Amino acid sequence: MTAGTADELRVIIGAGEQRWAGWIPTQREDLDLLDRESWATWFGGRQADALLCEHVWEHLTEEQGRAAARLCFEFLKPGGFLRCAVPDANFPDADYQRTVQVGGPGPADHPAADHQIVYDFRRFRDVFRSAGFEVELLEYCDEAGRFHYHQWDVTTGPIYRSLLLDHRNREGRLGFVSLILDARKPPC
Template sequence: MNNEVGDIKIIMSSGEYIPTPSWIHTQTEEPNLLDANTWRTTFDKNSIKAILAEHVKMNLTYEEGIKAAKLCFPYLQPFGYIRCSVPDGYCPDPSYQHTLQTQHFNSQSHTADHYKTLHNYHTLTRMFERAGYEVHLLKYFDEDGVLHQNEWTDTEGVTFCPKKNDRSYARGRIVFPSLIVSAVKPRGNKTNINLV
């Protein structure tokens, strides 16, 4: 793409999304997260400011998630980031866990509605760190079921369930909470990232 460095911001989501000025919306298949040639022919290196992955990473296995994060890495500008939102494996709500296990993870076909990986903040952080990113936790449950939430602005990447005024809350109770992180490409990163 012949875009100026830093002006590309991408929303990758297979479902409905919040229309956001200056963001490019694409389905998860475009670009294919696991196809190096698709990235190479679609984007210039260091050209992407931000990628919003709204419930996309759980459609990949853990190792596929690492590979996808590595493939994105050269195309992000320094301090560019992936804002990633996935179901939270540490959410203490039994009905939430029951819904995930019976409706989303109980399938061999792994269709769009059936996930391959249930992350918690440890696994998602480790996945991105293995690909060379610095990870900032924005919203997550810890092992004791305590919710932690840091501030961020919607201009950095709108997600469906980040804050108390969004639809993940009903009558003060979280309905379908997400684990949300920002994985940032460090400036001058010397890590040798194997893209194979």
């Protein structure tokens, strides 16, 4: 994977305030992961070279997540990829787990208030494999809570809540991690 070129179509799904050079930010009003028609309208006859989605999938049920993976697969070019990050069910930090739990802590306006699922790496990987993707785990914790990092290039699709970019991960301390994977659509 290399950094994108000017003619590539690279789209952030559910960008919120996130902005990365060379990426088009979209919100649910533009691309709804549960509404194929919004994708057909937005993309027209095009397909994306790359999709980026950080901490969105946990707001869907597992069934909705599987349908969303199929939708992303449909609108990616062969050889294109989706880099996706969610909270990690195996990160061994009680405060983190309270923050990301289903239903979230605190008031209804808390970002995690509508979390539907907290994925472990096996289940999250399967969501994308079942849609036809080839999946590579980039960052995750295993069942014993050990953190695994597989060298990846943040310039090909930055995830802020990652080992290298998150300000909470400093001086050898993991303050906040995500379960991050690349889901690649096989070439024709």
